[in-house]
């Protein structure tokens with residue numbers, strides 16, 4: 365099992381419980397869709413999986429080990445790439461090329477290697493033309509594709525995607541669906557888009573009243 369979330373409980377400070385015994389497993393080769401009403405805790409679940417927040421009860425097991433401390437989650441975040449729901453939470457460099465190169469450079473790749481990865485990933489996503497653009501001036505859909513490029517550039521073993529098609533036009537949604545369907549990585553993706561889920565998911569879970577139901 366790549367990711368194994370066991371009986372997670374979670375509430376934001378001062379808030380009502382969001383998760384009340386949520387469990388999920390992700391095996392190699394799976395593309396698991398998570399659905400559920402607005403505010404049901406789907407983004408919260410992805411953030412728990414990579415340790416950006418910690419459960420009040422339950423276990424996060426990732427890549428064969430239980431993860432509790434911050435250092436234990438560093439490895440999880442290297443191996444499982446999270447694409448945030450809001451691209452502005454993810455992009456922080458002046459230009460697209462710098463944002464996409466940041467991960468590979470941080471993982472110890474040389475400048476030349478990082479540049480090659482940037483070119484390759486941008487081409488795969490059909491956004492080579494955005495390479496030298498100023499990130500914060502991109503459109504919503506363009507930003508989303510750049511966040512995906514930034515995560516794919518790190519070649520994670522698992523992808524965690526929070527509403528990856530929001531803001532994409534039909535052509536880009538088609539391209540993204542084909543790209544994701546062709547990737548070898550297991551993924552968990554949150555999506556309200558039924559047709560996208562239908563085309564990509566190998567399994568679907570619904571988050572309701574704090575628990576995941578199949």
Ligand SMILES: Nc1ncnc2c1ncn2[C@@H]1O[C@H](COP(=O)(O)OP(=O)(O)OP(=O)(O)O)[C@@H](O)[C@H]1O
Nearest residue numbers: 376377379382400401402403404405406407408409
């Ligand atoms: N940082 C935070 N502090 C306090 N409450 C939060 C925070 N983030 C989310 N919440 C609340 O926790 C609940 C779950 O939020 P979450 O974003 O996980 O839902 P979601 O299922 O992803 O929703 P959507 O489909 O609208 O994206 C919501 O009620 C939300 O308002």
